[in-house]
Amino acid sequence: MDPQDIALLDLIEHPIFALEADEEGTPRYVAFNACALSILGRPLDAIIGKSARDVYPGHLGETAMRHHKKMLLTGTAKSYEILLPFGSEQRLVRTSLRPVLDKHGRAIRLIGTSTDVTSEVVTKTVQDSVANIQQEMEEFVSLAAHDLRTPMRHINVIADMLRDGFQDLGDGKLELIDMLESVGTKSMSLIGDILRHADATTAKEQKAEFSLTEVIKDIMGLLDPIGKCVVHMPDCKIRADRQAVQIILRNLVDNAVKHGASDDHSWIDSVPLTLRFSVASPHRGTLEFSLEDNGKGFEDPDVMFRDSRALKSEGGFGLLGIRRLLHARNGTLTAENLPDGTGAKIGFSLPGTILSLQNKDLPHRQGPKLNVRGE
Numbered sequence: 001m002d003p004q005d006i007a008l009l010d011l012i013e014h015p016i017f018a019l020e021a022d023e024e025g026t027p028r029y030v031a032f033n034a035c036a037l038s039i040l041g042r043p044l045d046a047i048i049g050k051s052a053r054d055v056y057p058g059h060l061g062e063t064a065m066r067h068h069k070k071m072l073l074t075g076t077a078k079s080y081e082i083l084l085p086f087g088s089e090q091r092l093v094r095t096s097l098r099p100v101l102d103k104h105g106r107a108i109r110l111i112g113t114s115t116d117v118t119s120e121v122v123t124k125t126v127q128d129s130v131a132n133i134q135q136e137m138e139e140f141v142s143l144a145a146h147d148l149r150t151p152m153r154h155i156n157v158i159a160d161m162l163r164d165g166f167q168d169l170g171d172g173k174l175e176l177i178d179m180l181e182s183v184g185t186k187s188m189s190l191i192g193d194i195l196r197h198a199d200a201t202t203a204k205e206q207k208a209e210f211s212l213t214e215v216i217k218d219i220m221g222l223l224d225p226i227g228k229c230v231v232h233m234p235d236c237k238i239r240a241d242r243q244a245v246q247i248i249l250r251n252l253v254d255n256a257v258k259h260g261a262s263d264d265h266s267w268i269d270s271v272p273l274t275l276r277f278s279v280a281s282p283h284r285g286t287l288e289f290s291l292e293d294n295g296k297g298f299e300d301p302d303v304m305f306r307d308s309r310a311l312k313s314e315g316g317f318g319l320l321g322i323r324r325l326l327h328a329r330n331g332t333l334t335a336e337n338l339p340d341g342t343g344a345k346i347g348f349s350l351p352g353t354i355l356s357l358q359n360k361d362l363p364h365r366q367g368p369k370l371n372v373r374g375e
Contacts, residue, residue: 240352
């Protein structure tokens, strides 16, 4: 290479080198730009005229030398990764070699560029580690759900035993027995959904037509069997991934019921927890759901979008799970506090279509009217 070509390489802020074969066919460095020299930490006279075997002793030099010789013989481009010593540490470097061919198609020179990819490998390792931890968490939840099946079945057995020979005095106790049985039955359904939850993030999306109203009623029947919440929902039918919608709404309702009440109020207070569901389709093929409540709101709504540890402490495994589920379905998740501390609003989007939507709100408060204070 002439001095002008070498001077031009020095102007490029990326490691670049060139090799040519000597009379014996050994590839030797004929150029090594300033950027490459600064990274390697060696003077130019320790590189030029040397082979890879001379510059990098041991197996590193042998490996690089083998690639250089093969490139000169075949005249085809090639990329490879190798650990190289940079100062006091070793870095993983991806080297790309491109041949300069003569008029007969023979390689007369190799031009190489090097990129430090150590951080890419570290990032991939960390991501794999996080994925393994999340998988272990889901497997743990699945095992716990399996263990819960038997005691949930016992609830139905106990309800049958209480009902046997029971005399209804009209004081609401029979309704309590029916409610106990209903909770046991619906809990078994919930456990089944938990066991399918790990597969939901990877399973193929399956759309179906269903009543969003009935889904919400089933969720409230499980999570609010005594009707302590006031629920407002649309009269709506949609086409979407029913399993995903059920899992997400159930986790959001569960979070609202557990954390929505103020610290100094209980479910028997005169101001019940109010949940308001809505759905819209601002863009074709996309459904946007929202759930508002009049609870105490979030201390920090942004916590739902930061690291998994904060998310776990704020909302349990459920919110972490639905975020992953939405990500797998190309959906979104938002959270905000309503003005003046009047509650919170969580929204999420999923692919889908509204089939019918009545312009009316269906108030719903289920559960028997019980004499809870014994009056």
